[in-house]
Amino acid sequence: MGAVIELNELTDAAQKAFPADKLSPSRDESWQLAAEMGWLMVRLPEEDGGLGFTREASTALHLEMGRVLAAMPLIPAQLGLQAVIASEDFAERADWLERLAGGEYAPLPMLSAKLTQGSDGSISGTISGVFEADMAVAVVAQLPGGYALVPLDAPGVSLVERPIWDPSRRLFDVVLESYTPTLMLTDASGAKALHDRLSGEAQLALAADCIGAAGAALDMTIEYMKVRRQFDRPIALFQALKHRAADMKTRIVVAEALLWKRVRDESASVTELAAAKVLAAEAFRFVTEEMVQLHGGIGLTDEHPCHLFLKRALLNLQLCGNADLWNERVGREALA
């Protein structure tokens, strides 16, 4: 029961700090607030000075941040922190944990990297999918020799912003040119286990972002349908439209049920966690497509937030493996 209370308190605090009517709050102010509220430490074990909460807690936070279309990169930050937490043999582990818990940012990339190793052992290529890299001190990357912290001010490391359609976030490539890693988190043999752990966590975090944002999109759409009048009545009265709203609600509630089931299932495989993300992201996409249509012309304007939801949904679908990839894998594993 204690865990339930903690979870509710966390959710309440998040909703107070990030009210639903303020979409896309300033990234830097949000980050500072999150650090002050201890959110960067929720998953840090107590023996490392953190709060030691379970993944239910981080899921609850990511869900609330999805609801307001947060620009702050809490998901990549949590995942980067977990990479360091898991790296027991990393000599500077304690030092980095303190820095990250204190507000420095070392994200895990949300897309795969294309890297090659030179004969001298140095690494060149591109690490894609790094959110808000302009505020990062380092990136957690899977290099040919294992996971490493790559400081962004190291020689041979540069940043390239890749403009994306989703205006609620910023995405960068980290480009390596003959970079020699110095801060190894794992060796090559330890990389697989860490990869599985991080990718499962990433799927849950993204699923939560989708569910939170989809819920907010539905709320806004219902509100609009109640005030928008045509033919002398609110359009919410039309059964053809009410049924669409009901289907939106159903998709969200069902995807959320699977998400929480898998969050609480410690034995769930990466594929099973990814299935929860695919279902949540598809629900989010469905809801936002309907949101634009049900808003009519206003939904096509830049000044109305509909497009923020739609674009976030379509980007989320592509992060950490898309629906085609994971659905195939779910099918293959269920066949085995």
Added chain:
Amino acid sequence: MTDTADLEALRREVRSFLAAEAPTGWRDASRTQDDFVRTQRDWFGKLVRAGYAIPHWPAEYPGGGRSLAEQKVIYEELAGADCPRLLLSFVSTYHAFATLHECGNAEQKARYLPKILEGETWCQGFSEPGAGSDLAAIKTRAELKGDVYVINGQKVWSTMAQFADKCLLLARTSSDGVKQAGITYLLMDMKAPGVTVRPIHQIQGDEEFAEIFLDNVEIPVSERVGEEGKGWAVAQATLASERGLTLMELSYRMRGALGRVAKLIREHGHEEDRGVLRDFGTLVTQVDAVCAIADQFLDNRINGIERMGDASIVKNAYSRALRAYSALGLRLGGMDEQYVAPITFGDLNTGNWMADFMNSYAWTIAGGSEEVQRNIIAERMLDMPREPKGWVL
């Protein structure tokens, strides 16, 4: 409240009973309606004797007095062991029980409830040709003459009425005022003079439902439940009697039956067809999610935090998944499925894909159609305005 250790003890107890007694080969033994009814009666009798047939009844009945958490355990184990579902006795143990228990008088309870455990079966005389989603529009009349009601009218979509001993009947005693106000709830003997039952031949070859024709049927006043004209409220007790266990049980059965789709994929050599694997994976996740929402719904009921509309979401999620399940099997089965093959009565996931596909419509139509559920979700959960009443076209 039942603690976890007690629940696990119950689970072991049910499991060991099922290991010894769970019927095998019942699908092959249910190729005709009569054989199906026989297997149903056998299995119901065994469950009554073992104490697992009526866990939701009060403790004064043998096998009753189980908490909802305990009921969930029993149904999980029945689904896991792939036992036949109790279809023939469903209306008796749920609808008739809830109606009599909540609204019946002492004499009615004493007369009918013990007989249900002896195998007496009930059907439901609610829907009519002109009263489906709009149930309160029933026209079957009940006229009080002395100490009997005389009934004239027609009922339809009555589940297994051809095998029923008794009927929960809604009839109109008045046409004044709002249509709900003139409805009276009666208990009818199916062998009474003037009752004619005609099974409905369904598109997949099953006869799960029947029509009931009522021609000057006499029902004693003592068989009325509640007051005259207050039958609509009693009917709500009937309809609210099932508390989510069925959908949870069915969801887990469909989860178990995904193996039938996998078998089809292997038989047709689609193991490396990425499109087929994606479609199968999508279905697996859809079914897993239905199990998750059905579980969550029951847990919310157990914890007393169910919200208006939750049940509608579970029903629509299940019925759509069932359609998707049978549609994928039908597609993968290809031309083979177009040749008529024997059907199995009383099962939704038989592997006869044409039959299963057609049967899946029962779940998007019966028990409150998908469209009615959408109205409930929109109006009661999302608080969208209700349609103005009384429009005349």
